[in-house]
Amino acid sequence: MTIAWPDGRAAAMVITVAFEAELAILAVAPDATDRAKSLSVGTYGATRGVPRLLAELARRGTPSTWFVPSALLERYPEQVGAIRDAGHELANCGVALEDFGALDTAAQLALVRRAQEAFRHTLGVLPTGFRVGRGEMSPGLPGALEAEGFAWTSSLRGDDRPHFHAAPAERLVEIPQHHQLDDVAYFAFNLDPPIPPGSPRIAPTGDVLDNWITEFDAYHAEGLCFVLTLHPELIATPGRIGMLAQFLDHVHNQDVWLATAGEVAKFWSEHGPANPPDHPVEVFHRIIGETTV
Template sequence: MTYLQEPPVGRWPGQNRCAFVVTVGFEAELSVLAAAPDAVDRAKSLSVGQYGGNRGVDRLLAELARFGTRASWFIPGSNLLTYPRQADAVAAAGHEPANMGWALEDMGQQTLSQQLESIGRAQDAFDVLLGISPQGFRAGRGSFAAGLPEQLAGLGFTWSSSWHGDDLPHFHAASAADLVEVPRHHELDDFPYFVFNLDPPIPKGSPRIASSREVLRNWILEFDAYLAEGLCFVLTLHPEIIGTPGRVGMLRQFLEHVNSCSGVWQATGGEVAQWWRQNAAPNSPSHPAEIFHTLTREGAPA
């Protein structure tokens, strides 16, 4: 197979050819409520998400430990209260906890002040319950309000993994140059392939669950291309989805493939962001992030 370009030498530490980041969205039943708010009193539907806390977290932690893989775990603040043992286990295993707001709110429906309140409330919970102040952030639903990246940088956040517009990290904009975006992609996320609930239907109009064999093939195909082009591969997992006995076996096969390849820098999102900040050139004026922030400065139409 022919790829687009040869990777530039020295882009990643130790002359590695690509970066590989595992991220985890520990959403549990919040993922069900985000898709179907009317399921709040439906124990059967909520149990689909609760499986992630009750079983999936432990199984995923064990699988990551098998390979010595440290991941960045995005945890809504309210789940620190709902699942304190699991949150403690994530931190104790040496993973990187990161902020995902308070309760997986749809940020596209929130003002800037409401977004900051959600993020700050979660940050306080991390401080009180785990004794840490995460530096990473992910918008779990919806999008940034104008001005949020600048605010995040001012609050001590150093990186985000919310956008999908590149396959290399980039700075958010000249106005938020201390905040590095580590982009993710839907095809590298277990959620679009496997999320399923019968009633209420999640996702709406989709009566299928993808083949694990084909998802594994997709991920291997994408990873090989990222490796060939020297890019930053960001895998997104959810304990309630990947943490079933069969799917965690699929993850094992994928990690075996990654570990069989040379020239792979396995890092957390925070480590990638730190490397990028210290070694990469500023965004070009034509970079989509620069254009977006120019057009959506606070007060301008989004």
Template sequence: MSVSEPSAAQGRWPGGARCAVAVTVDFDAELPLLASSPDIARREKTLSVGRYGATRGVHRLLAAFGELDVRTTWFVPGRQAELRPALVHDIAQAGHEIAHHGHAHENFDLLDLAGQRAVVERGSAALAEVTGRHPRGFRIPDGDWAPELPEVLGELGFTWSSSLRGDDLPHLHPATAGSARRLVEVPVHFELEDHPYFFFNLDPAFPSGQSRIASYREVLGNWTTEFTAYHRFGLCYVLRLQPEVTGTPGRISLVRELLAHIRGHDDVWLATVGEIADWWAATHDSNEPDHPAEVFARLTRVGT
């Protein structure tokens, strides 16, 4: 039955839930700025834009999640655990899931497979030093990964990723030789992120060609409209926030309003990304034959 039909949602999620919702946070602070241009290390005004997330945004988000009793997934570069161990510890102690987001928010386009593996290993070690456990989940910080990296992630103990954008439901990465479990992908989408709407830095422009700051009401309308559709069709809604972007005195109210709206539905499974990935792995041993992940795998095998 087509996913476009509302009845396709029946029995897909635990407890008879109509759809799944995961709230995620990328705790990057100034690291993307430094990764984009090392010269920014001498630009305090520019760095302060990212550092605001650590100074104010993290605790505002934690307070909102605590008030609404929402457990979330935080994607944390290893370097953040080294720079701000107390903050990372606070996030974990509040009951939120800690996942991997590179070490220093590296651009994976500039790294070969060995370099990407080294970043993953270094970031995992830094997070484990603070949280006491190695992360199971991964989100690519910037760029694209080498085709073999999902297999490497599996070898290193990862069970899921939330990096790709090719579906509205989780799916399995192609099977790899000797793997006991296929890596689950829990997709994300630009329209459910705060960064494209709100992030602004005057000089130097980051990102290049930046737009104006969007209307708060319209952004909340976009997020709510998307939730309505995800709920109708029984999909997996993944919100992606950043403390330096949404953790302001005004924008935090958008997060509260959206989550209160979602909480008003008694047939929504609000879970961490890891919980969603575990459920999908337990209930799916394969993708549909025509799923893009399977088509890509077949084409890759033909090409080799």
């Protein structure tokens, strides 16, 4: 299926940023509250990474969508305000990177609502998009999100184009992401506690740049939607921000629609085709329905 992207562009690209600060450690190691060395990685992301990443995005006017746990809104008001004031989109990902996989639909929705209220109260912003920070959405959450007024989510990996969720959330747009387009898979490293476990090794920046260019060029050739996920504490070190700059220069020289997730969702809501019966989200929905009868 050939997609007619806006202005006749050959492909689409969305940059998403997960601003998680210290919560990235605490969510998986709650007992690390007194480990200043580990927590300082997240603090670095907030105090040094966010300004550096915003500056790089501003260099060529690159739009982006930022997922911010609402627990950080009052902890880092200057940084979050700078993201908003720079014109980037803010999106909901819960309160404190809770494991959604351990919660039922009602508990997941309660966290989403708490985060929405925090955005409204603190920033005067009401996000229209959601991504699970950790774990899985319950089968009932997409329908609940649509009923709450959300327009899109970005939590699944079953396609490389936007698509709609299955009934009863047929108008809720999903903007899929993939591990190979997430800087965590290449750069996440904490020695103690080991995050991720298994003694990972930090990838060379040149290799990551080659991977992302190869992936982008393939997405571009097929007219797809490339979704990059970044973390300020990982991508916005002095060396890696240079790698990102090289990648964005490559992207800006191509015939691609650079947009926020909300803009892509609006386009797909107005012009996107219905899901075919064999789409992964439709197949999953049928399987879940059969197992819950």
